[in-house]
Amino acid sequence: MDIFPNETIPSFMARTQLLAIHKRADSFYQSVLDCSYTQTCGVATYRLKKLSQLLRMDLDKIITEHTAYPYFAHYMPEKHARSLREAISGDKPKVLEIETGSVNSRLSIPGYHSFCPLCAEHDIETHGVAYWHQIHALPGVSACHIHKCKLIRTEIRPKILAIPNVNHAEAHEASDKEVLFAQLSAQLCQNFTGANQSTTERVKHYKQQLESTGYISTAGYIRRQELLSNIRSFWSDLLNQTDFANVRASGTEHNFVRDALRPSHRTHPVKHILLSGFLNHCDHRIARLHSVDAKPQKQQTGDNNHKLVIKLLRDGVSLTKAARESGISYYTVRKLAKLHGIQHRARPKKITPEQERQVLELLKTGLSMKKAGERVGLPESTVDNLLLSHPEIRAARRRLKKTRHTEQLDQLRDKALSLIQNNPDMTRKSLTDSFPEVFIWLRNRDKEWLYKHLPKALTPSQAQSHRYKHQHDLWKNRQRKAIKGLRRLVLCMMTSPPENQRLSVSYILQALKVRNPQTHIRKTMPAFWRQLTRFAETHEDFQLRKLHVLYKAEPTLFSIYSARRLLKMASSFPPVSGSVLEQAQALQKRDFNYQRPTEQQWLLLRDTRIHSVRKRCSQPYRRNRSFKDVYQNPP
Structure with missing residues (x-):
C-alpha cells in the first residue's frame, strides 16, 4: 500500500487499518510498528524509521513530505532541528510539543484534522479515497490556499483513526488574509532545502525591511506601538480566531515581534509568518497614514505638556489644535481649560439644525459619539460639546x-x-x-x-x-538518564576540569543539555538534584582550584607577590571570603593543602536513598557540617 502525495502519517495509518483485521488503533500499531503509537498530532510521531523500512521508502522523503518537520525546522537552529528529527524518526516516545517549541511559545500543536472539500473531491477522483493533507494540518491554517475555501475541522479522538468524512461537506469562501497565511505556511514545507538561514542574518533582514518602511527611528529604535497597531489591522481576520489567542499582538514590551527579532531565541513559525507576511504583503504607506491619523504621536510628556496646553489655550488656540500640538488627548485639554477657567470655542465647526437633530437621535439610541459623528459627518469633539448642553441625554445614555x-x-x-x-x-x-x-x-x-x-x-x-497522563514514567526515565550523564561528566571533570569555568549548577545542566528550570528539577528529579548539588562548586571552591593551578604552573609567584595580588592573577574576580585568602597565605608558607575533599566527589557514585522533596527543602544542606556527619546522617 502506497502513501499518497502530502498525506499525513495518521491518514496513511487510518487507510491501512481499514484493510487490517485489527479494530483498535493501539493493537493495530502494535502489530505493525511494535508500539502503541498513540501520539497523533499535526507534526507526526515517532518510529518513522521502522515505517520507512516497511514501505521501502527513503526516511528523508517521509519526514520532509509527510510530516510538519520542514515547517518547524525552517526557523530552528541546527541543533534543535536535529533533536526534532531524532524525536520523529527514533524509537523512544518524546513530547513533540516540547521539541517543536510550541510549549515555550504558548502555541499548541493542532488537536484536530482539517480537510478541504474541493481537495477531497479531487483526491476521490484521482486516488479513489479522500485523505488528510499535511499542509492543512499546520498551526493556525484555516483555509486552503489552492481553492481559497475554508477548511473543515474534525477533532482528534485518542486511539481512533479515521479518514475525512466528505458527506454534507460544503465549500465556503475564505478571507484574503486566511488564504495568505495558508500560502505562507505551505511555502515553508514546500521550499525546504535542509540548510536553514542563520538567525543573525534573518534578524538583520527583518530590521532592513523595518528601516526601509519607516518603522525604525533615526536613533535606531523600533516604533513598536505603531508597528503592532498596523500588524493587528493587517491580520485582523486571523488574530480574532482562537488559534491565535495566545499570540501577544499588543503591548510595547511583551509581543511576538520582540521574540522574532531576538537572534538567540527559538520562535514559533507562526510569529515569523505574521511578521514577514505583514512586511512583504502590506502597503506600508497607507498603513502608516491611517496609523498617524488615528493616533498622533506624543511630543512631550509630564507637566511640560500641561504648561504648553495652558499657554496655547490662553493664546486662543482651539481645543483640537491644542491637543494635536501638545500630544495630550482632547478630553484632557478640555479638562485643563475648565480647571483654569479659560474660555474656548465650544463649537469649532458650525453644524446645521438638521445635523444637530440627527446626532441627538443617534445619541439617544446609545451609539458612541465617534460613530454618531461619522454617520452625520461631524468630528467627535463637536458631538461631545453638543452632548454637554443636553445633560438629560447624557443621563439617559448612562x-x-x-x-x-x-x-x-x-x-x-x-x-x-x-x-x-x-x-x-x-x-x-x-x-x-x-x-x-x-x-x-x-x-x-x-x-x-x-x-x-x-x-x-x-x-x-x-x-x-x-x-502527561499517557506518560507516567516520563520523569523517572529522564532522571535516570540525567544521573547517568552526570556520572560520566564527573569522571571527566575529576581528571580534566575546565580551567576558567566554575562547575556551577547552571554550567553542569547546560553541559548535560537539561533545559528544565532548577525549581522544576528539584521537584521532579530529586535524586538527580541531590547528586548534582554535591558535585557543583561554590565560588570558594572555584577560587581554590584556580589558585591550585597557578601554584602548580608558577610556584615562584607565591614568593614574590602578595596574597591579594595572587588572587587577582588566579581569577577574574576578587576573593569572595576570608578562607580563600587564608589558603593563599598558607601556600606562601609552602604549606600546601587543597581544601576540596575527594570524599565528596566519591559520594556522588554511591547509591542514595530517595526521600521526599518536602524534607529536602525543610532541611537544607549546611556547609559547616563535617564530612563524617554528612556520611552518617545524610540530609
Whole structure:
C-alpha cells in the first residue's frame, strides 16, 4: 500500500487499518510498528524509521513530505532541528510539543484534522479515497490556499483513526488574509532545502525591511506601538480566531515581534509568518497614514505638556489644535481649560439644525459619539460639546448602558451555567479556551461569580499529571538518564576540569543539555538534584582550584607577590571570603593543602536513598557540617 502525495502519517495509518483485521488503533500499531503509537498530532510521531523500512521508502522523503518537520525546522537552529528529527524518526516516545517549541511559545500543536472539500473531491477522483493533507494540518491554517475555501475541522479522538468524512461537506469562501497565511505556511514545507538561514542574518533582514518602511527611528529604535497597531489591522481576520489567542499582538514590551527579532531565541513559525507576511504583503504607506491619523504621536510628556496646553489655550488656540500640538488627548485639554477657567470655542465647526437633530437621535439610541459623528459627518469633539448642553441625554445614555450591561451579564451567566453543566469532564482551563467569548468576558467583569460556579481548579501536581497522563514514567526515565550523564561528566571533570569555568549548577545542566528550570528539577528529579548539588562548586571552591593551578604552573609567584595580588592573577574576580585568602597565605608558607575533599566527589557514585522533596527543602544542606556527619546522617 502506497502513501499518497502530502498525506499525513495518521491518514496513511487510518487507510491501512481499514484493510487490517485489527479494530483498535493501539493493537493495530502494535502489530505493525511494535508500539502503541498513540501520539497523533499535526507534526507526526515517532518510529518513522521502522515505517520507512516497511514501505521501502527513503526516511528523508517521509519526514520532509509527510510530516510538519520542514515547517518547524525552517526557523530552528541546527541543533534543535536535529533533536526534532531524532524525536520523529527514533524509537523512544518524546513530547513533540516540547521539541517543536510550541510549549515555550504558548502555541499548541493542532488537536484536530482539517480537510478541504474541493481537495477531497479531487483526491476521490484521482486516488479513489479522500485523505488528510499535511499542509492543512499546520498551526493556525484555516483555509486552503489552492481553492481559497475554508477548511473543515474534525477533532482528534485518542486511539481512533479515521479518514475525512466528505458527506454534507460544503465549500465556503475564505478571507484574503486566511488564504495568505495558508500560502505562507505551505511555502515553508514546500521550499525546504535542509540548510536553514542563520538567525543573525534573518534578524538583520527583518530590521532592513523595518528601516526601509519607516518603522525604525533615526536613533535606531523600533516604533513598536505603531508597528503592532498596523500588524493587528493587517491580520485582523486571523488574530480574532482562537488559534491565535495566545499570540501577544499588543503591548510595547511583551509581543511576538520582540521574540522574532531576538537572534538567540527559538520562535514559533507562526510569529515569523505574521511578521514577514505583514512586511512583504502590506502597503506600508497607507498603513502608516491611517496609523498617524488615528493616533498622533506624543511630543512631550509630564507637566511640560500641561504648561504648553495652558499657554496655547490662553493664546486662543482651539481645543483640537491644542491637543494635536501638545500630544495630550482632547478630553484632557478640555479638562485643563475648565480647571483654569479659560474660555474656548465650544463649537469649532458650525453644524446645521438638521445635523444637530440627527446626532441627538443617534445619541439617544446609545451609539458612541465617534460613530454618531461619522454617520452625520461631524468630528467627535463637536458631538461631545453638543452632548454637554443636553445633560438629560447624557443621563439617559448612562442608564441605557447600565441596562444593556445587566442584560448581557444575565445572558452570559445563563450561557456559562449551561456550558458548565453540559461539559462536566472539562477543566477550568479547557472551558475558558473552548468558549473564550463567554468566560473571558465574565472573568473581566464578574470574576467573583464566575470562579464560584466554575469547576474547582486543579492543583499543580494534578495539572501536571493531567498533561502527561499517557506518560507516567516520563520523569523517572529522564532522571535516570540525567544521573547517568552526570556520572560520566564527573569522571571527566575529576581528571580534566575546565580551567576558567566554575562547575556551577547552571554550567553542569547546560553541559548535560537539561533545559528544565532548577525549581522544576528539584521537584521532579530529586535524586538527580541531590547528586548534582554535591558535585557543583561554590565560588570558594572555584577560587581554590584556580589558585591550585597557578601554584602548580608558577610556584615562584607565591614568593614574590602578595596574597591579594595572587588572587587577582588566579581569577577574574576578587576573593569572595576570608578562607580563600587564608589558603593563599598558607601556600606562601609552602604549606600546601587543597581544601576540596575527594570524599565528596566519591559520594556522588554511591547509591542514595530517595526521600521526599518536602524534607529536602525543610532541611537544607549546611556547609559547616563535617564530612563524617554528612556520611552518617545524610540530609
